[in-house]
Amino acid sequence: MAWLSGPQDWDIIWDVPLNQSIYGLCGAFGVYRKNISSPCECLIGFEPFSTDYTSGNDWSGGCVRKSSLQKCENNTYANGKKDWFMKIPFLRLPGNSKAYSAASARYCEVACMNNCSCTAYAYNSSGYCMIWEGALLNLQQLLDGGEIMYLRRAADEHQSTKGKKWKVWVAVLVPTTGLILCLFICFSTKGKLKRIVTNSYQTREKASNNNLLLFDFNTELDAINEEMNTNNNMKKREKDFELPLFSYESVSIATNNFSAVNKLGEGGYGPVYKGKLLRGQEIAVKMLSKRSGQGIEEFTNETILIAKLQHRNLVRILGCCIERDEKILIYEYMPNQSLDVYLFDPIRKKVLAWETRVHIIKGIAQGLLYLHQYSRIRIIHRDLKPSNILLDSEMNPKISDFGMARIVGGNETEANTNRIVGTFGYMSPEYAIDGLYSIKSDVFSFGVLLLEIISGKKNTGFYNSSSLNLLKHAWGLWVYDLSLELMDPTISYPSSRSILLRFINIGLLCVQESPTDRPTMLDVVLMISNERAPLPKPKQPAFTTGRNMMDTNPTIDTARNCSNNSVTISIMEAR
Template identity: 80%
Template sequence: MNSENNTKKREKKDTELPLFSYESVLAATNNFSAVNKLGEGGFGPVYKGKLLRGQEIAVKMLSKRSGQGIEEFRNETILIAKLQHKNLVRLLGCCIERDEKILIYEYMPNKSLDFHLFDPIKKKMLGWETRIHIIEGIAQGLLYLHQYSRLRIIHRDLKPSNILLDSEMKPKISDFGMARIVGGNETQANTKRIVGTYGYMSPEYAIKGLYSIKSDVFSFGVLLLEIVIGRKNTDFSNSDSLNLLSYVWELWRNGQSLELTDSTTGNPSSTSILSRFINIGLLCVQESSIDRPTMVDVVSFISNEYAPIPIPKPPAFRIDRNTTVVNVENCSRNNITVSIMEAR
């Protein structure tokens, strides 16, 4: 009994978050009604709720079937409690009662980016200007994590489903269960357990377990190109291209950038803007992490249209006519896995 009490005290101290009672969470979600269920991932189900004072919330439950879910829970609460930025989802509190581990977030009425981006009807809400603002917001949030937060954070699972959209379609990075803290002067670490989502992992991480701020930059580059083109990176199984990166690279280097525009976005104000964003995306997904820009550079490229941009080298995971740069069969295909936070 004392051990259980000590565990709860330690968790309460670690989270530094308001603690919600289980009864209040039940009331907010109407006893976790199926009508209020927003979705479910490897962590567990997510429900929409409403507090007594009228505030709408998203309630994320730890699934009892999640093998390392308690560590992921602790990871997320410890990290997000210390992070404050307009482009990061806000954690309002947690509940640690009746063997339940529950996170309470601000509710995002427009759901996740992938809900819109890859749907032939809903993607029409994402005009060119909206997509640019979403890219800018994600870049600012990632810059904060890498450069300006009290802790240097590597997210490790940046993808459209982890980008939530508020009522004004402004993006917020979510899901820090796989994130890692590195020391103030550190930019790289390694792990024996590869986690993340196939299609967004950098080659050095997927194959060697090396992760760094440049791993997040790679994921951001994939995400940027998906937003601009309107297609998933892995949605090329029936084409000559291995993935979106290979497809974009071939057209871009042949001066055919206009063919890459998502027809539902409307035309950008100038073709140079489209080409510039594709150039930035390709810089981020270069095979070598050394060649990729930092998020400081990326934000500068995005915000200053007159800043010169380097010519990118070929991207990772591409297939040319005579060469396969990276054999993707050697890469992890984990869609949802969990890591344990280790402060370094």
């Protein structure tokens, strides 16, 4: 107010309400502070947009940053630095936030850090993350109560009490380390050390730049595949194809620190967890056991190789993580779990109607045919069983778990190994006894799986007065023309009994003892699709004469090689 000469009266020049009621009174990044001489102040790290503010009259222009934030569009950080967050308590928060549920405050921080427009975030006890983009308006500092906001600050503003000591250590260690490294590189044969250092740096760099929470697999991987398909140069195509590498920190946040609540199961290779990304996409995260025997190079090469297999009946590998001595695979999430969850459960198996079972059989056959014949590399799975058949939301089957798979040459059809891996009950006799595996080994496993899907019974757990396994039981019914009795009694018979008999015939053809008698997967697919084509009569299946393959192969040591359930052998070998 001012006292004017002339009429004895006060002239009001500027006033401020006792309580802030004018929206944005202090402008962008300005804070209203009650009971102080100057009601508006800039947040720490900001300065008034105009020097006229200090005279006190108009803060509508707000405040501006003293130091610029990182240019995060390309996910790089200048001089190895990145922005940080400053904690500001006792605030009345702005109302223009984007709010969504989040697993933790750290989850919220990562989301803000990777959002180029994010200037602040807050996380409340109800599990909601609030993110502000652009200018912060209508901030008010309270004397008590309020909430905590984390303001994004520029990397150059981050000060540490140990900064000087750190710089001294760097000044001493960096030249010394560099000299030693240079000498090592110079005297290393064929530049091997240089390649290791370079690859290790690139791996860490890629992992730190790829945040799993913000990745959109539906668009980014499709873009990679499109680029591969349009490139005619094989060498450039292989060079350009890179499976996404994600940071361990982002994988941990996506799975809520690998919480037991998110655990989907655990196999011989390690536990599997369910994860969720910021866009809502669900994933499956498999942590490989440190006892798997694979090194980083073998793990990376194999993962990229399998990731190149693209088929609707194969589970898709989305990425991986190699950090902190951990080797982690990221898969697409299958909401309906594995086939064995339904097939061998007396209640859930009713979900698998005859049409659904036929659909699953056809999908598995198509997936195997792709692996054996149409993929760029010929794959023998070696561990085909119901638990390795996953079901998506529409009950489409997808073959999974390629940990025991072997790659053979394009013209090769068989190979030999001294280490038997796989699951008893699904292993062909020539492989279980002599270690000889081929594409016909997978055909045998498919035949067992087909008969299990029809009957709803396990091959290894089937016992009655006359049969020790499902194969012998199915063969006995076939010989006496009683094969319709093999049908799972919990579901209705198909409208055409001949279709059921045809599938049983195909299953028995696949489990014949001699590999040469078994059809290929191409033959199987043609038999399934052409319902009127005549089928050959099957010969007696393997493992129906009572011989004990455990006795005939002394190299198999169940106490040493089998898992806790005495079913799956889990000997690992590099590929």
